Amino acid sequence: MLVGLAEGFAEGIAALTPGAGVLGGDLSRSEVFTIAVTVLGSLQGLKPVLRSGATPGMLSVLLVSWGFPTED
Numbered sequence: 224m225l226v227g228l229a230e231g232f233a234e235g236i237a238a239l240t241p242g243a244g245v246l247g248g249d250l251s252r253s254e255v256f257t258i259a260v261t262v263l264g265s266l267q268g269l270k271p272v273l274r275s276g277a278t279p280g281m282l283s284v285l286l287v288s289w290g291f292p293t294e295d
Contacts (some may be wrong), residue, residue, distance in 0.1 A: 236243055243264075274283060 274279065277283065
């Protein structure tokens with residue numbers, strides 16, 4: 224079952240986001256089934272939808288720049 228689920232995620236990612244792939248993951252044992260996904264990429268000049276403009280059904284995403292200096 225879990226192998227099929229993982230393969231389904233990989234197929235979905237490949238179909239919806241050409242050029243993207245699954246790079247790894249965390250494995251642990253728990254009574255609760257949890258899926259956590261990290262996505263890295265660019266908005267390619269598009270403006271992000273802020274939480275204040277989100278509507279039901281939209282995803283909430285945290286965007287940060289790792290390893291880059293910030294301006295104070």
